[in-house]
Amino acid sequence: ATVVIAVEAMKVKVEGKFRQRERKLFVLLVHAAWNELREKTRHTIRVKDIRNIFREVAGVKSFDDWLWEYLKNLAEVKVIYESKRLKGISRLVASIMVDDEQKTVTYQIPEDLKDVLLTPEQYARLKTHFLIGLKGKYSVALYQVLESKINLNNIKRAGYIDIPLKELKDWLGLGGEYNHWSHFQSRVLTPAVEEININPMATTFTVKVIPLKGKRNKISAIRFFLSKTPERIAQEKQIRLTKRTKQATLTSKLIPPFRCTEIYEKAKKLANGLDVYALEVRWREWVIENDIEVNNSEAHFLSFVETSGKRVQW
DSSP, X not given: XXXXXXXXXXXXXXXXXXXXXXXXXXXXXXXXXXXXXXXXXXXXXXXXXXXXXXXXXXXOOOHHHHHHHHHHHHHHOEEEEEOSSOEEEEESXXXXXXXXXXXXXXXXXXXXHHHXXXXXXXXXXXXHHHHHHOOSTTHHHHHHHHHHHTTSHHHHHHSEEEXXXXXXXXXXXXXXXXXXHHHHIIIIIHHHXXXXXXXXXXXSEEEEEEEEEOGGGOEEEEEEEEEEOXXXXXXXXXXXXXXXXXXXXXXXXXXXXXXXXXXXXXXXXHSTXXXXXXXXXXXXXXXXXXXXXXXXXXXXXXXXXXXXXXXXXX
16 A cells, blocks of 8 residues: 655654654654545544554554654654645644544645645655554655655656755755764665665565765765666556546546636635636646546635645746
8 A cells, every 4th residue: 555645744843753654653643634635634543553564564563662752753743845836834644532422533735835735736646555664763754765766757867866964964854964974874874775675576676875075075965876677667657558548538427527616716815816717627638637536626726726826926
């Protein structure tokens, strides 16, 4: 099973306890809420489901001792995200409630963070079960970073990408730790790369690294060579063919035209000056391209317009 997260959502600076297990738990919560992320504000997952995944995939046994602690940590994490289009500050999770009687976890993901998670510009398809099974302290974060890069055009052309060392350390959540290259290489980079490469059938890619030197002969960046497995290449080709087929056959009948003009009047009040008819075209294309199931087309469209209008203010 996979969860498709906008790459912008992973380019964040994190303040608070966001270690290996918090990262895994957050991806699992997003995964559980993904199909209803735009339609609902509260999402619920059974404690039993969290326990089973962590026990079966990650070998975690003392489950009850840590779940509440790590959920609290998630609620206290602050994220600062920056991209060419979006800048913002948010909590990672707006609220979390554990019902000991019903054995459920109910949580809210902040609306502004949802916008980043759902940004349809570039996605990283994270394999949830593989990610949760990673045991290395920095393997989870490195896997997220590399998966977010592997489909970039420059990697497709050259087969590698150079990431500045400081930027990489920020993404791995290191802060001021491991300032000596030898320590970073032996304790962070090499163990994480080795664990990712152990099972290429699960990661669907392999990675090799070369350190690059800058001023004063110091290591300034890491060159990552990323190679997709033949199985992944074939799967992505099939996905592209399937999408083109769907677009050709479903464009006109996936979402019927709106039955009245009132929807556009409502949309104009939410659009913050944007062209609602152009937004409708973008919305329909986005729904088709991402194979999104829409139960209430008018409500879904208005939510899309409202989100787009808010971005204009940013």
